Amino acid sequence: MNEAPDSFKRLVDIMNDLREKCPWDRKQTIDTLRSMTIEETYELADAITLHDWKGIKEETGDLLLHIIFYSKIAEEQNQFSINDVINEICEKLILRHPHIYGNVKVRDDEDVKKNWEKIKLQQGNKTILSGVPVSLPATVKAMRLQEKAKQVGFEWEKTADVWEKVKEEINELHEAIDSENHLKIEEEFGDLVFSLINYARFLQIDAENSLEKTNKKFISRFNQMEKEAAQQGKNLSDMSLEEMNNIWNSIKKQKLPD
Numbered sequence: 149m150n151e152a153p154d155s156f157k158r159l160v161d162i163m164n165d166l167r168e169k170c171p172w173d174r175k176q177t178i179d180t181l182r183s184m185t186i187e188e189t190y191e192l193a194d195a196i197t198l199h200d201w202k203g204i205k206e207e208t209g210d211l212l213l214h215i216i217f218y219s220k221i222a223e224e225q226n227q228f229s230i231n232d233v234i235n236e237i238c239e240k241l242i243l244r245h246p247h248i249y250g251n252v253k254v255r256d257d258e259d260v261k262k263n264w265e266k267i268k269l270q271q272g273n274k275t276i277l278s279g280v281p282v283s284l285p286a287t288v289k290a291m292r293l294q295e296k297a298k299q300v301g302f303e304w305e306k307t308a309d310v311w312e313k314v315k316e317e318i319n320e321l322h323e324a325i326d327s328e329n330h331l332k333i334e335e336e337f338g339d340l341v342f343s344l345i346n347y348a349r350f351l352q353i354d355a356e357n358s359l360e361k362t363n364k365k366f367i368s369r370f371n372q373m374e375k376e377a378a379q380q381g382k383n384l385s386d387m388s389l390e391e392m393n394n395i396w397n398s399i400k401k402q403k404l405p406d
Contacts, residue, residue: 265299
C-alpha cells in the first residue's frame with residue numbers, strides 16, 4: 149500500500165494524456181461509459197465468485213480507471229475532481245465510524261451496521277430502506293432490504309422460525325397453483341424466493357453468490373454432457389430424456405471441477 153500514491157498519480161497522468169490525445173477516450177461521456185462500467189463490475193463479480201485473484205486484480209484496476217475517467221470528465225465540466233471524490237469518501241468513513249474516530253462504543257459488527265444506518269438517516273435518508281438502488285438485481289436487492297430492516301430489529305429471532313416461514317410460503321404457492329391464478333402464482337413464488345433468500349442470510353450464505361456457483365456448475369456439467377454425447381456420435385436434441393439423464397448422473401459422479 150505504500151506504493152499507492154506514486155502508482156495512483158501515474159494512472160491519473162495517463163488518464164490526462166488519453167483524454168487529450170486519444171480520439172476514443174476524448175469522445176467518451178458519462179453516458180457512454182455507464183454500460184461499460186456495469187460490465188466491468190460484473191466481470192469483477194465473476195472473478196470474486198471464482199476466487200480468481202489474478203482476475204480480481206485486473207478487474208479492480210479496470211474499475212479504478214472508470215472512477216478516474218468519471219472524475220476527469222466531471223473536472224472538465226467544473227463539477228468535481230478526483231481529489232474531491234477521495235476526500236468525500238474519507239470524510240464519510242470517518243463520520244460513519246464513530247467507534248474508531250469518536251467516543252461511541254460497539255460490541256460487534258452488528259452494532260457497527262446499526263450505527264451506520266442511524267447516521268445515514270441523520271444525514272438525510274428519508275427511510276431505513278433508502279439507498280438500495282432500484283436497478284440492483286432482484287436477489288441482491290432482497291438481501292440488502294432484509295439487512296437494512298434488520299438494523300431496526302425487524303428480524304426473525306431464530307433460524308428455525310425462518311425455515312417455518314419458508315414452508316409456509318411453499319404451502320401458499322401450492323394453493324395458488326391449485327387455484328390456477330397466474331398472478332397469484334407469480335406473487336407466491338416471489339414470496340417463496342424472498343423467504344429462501346432470508347433463510348440464506350441466517351445460514352450466513354450469500355444467496356446471489358450461491359446461485360451463481362450453481363449456474364456455473366450447471367454450465368460445466370451441461371457442456372460435458374454435450375461432449376460425451378458427441379463422443380457417442382449423437383446430438384443432445386436427438387437423445388431421449390432418459391439417455392441424457394444417464395449421462396448427467398455419470399458426470400455428477402465424476403465430481404468435475406465446477
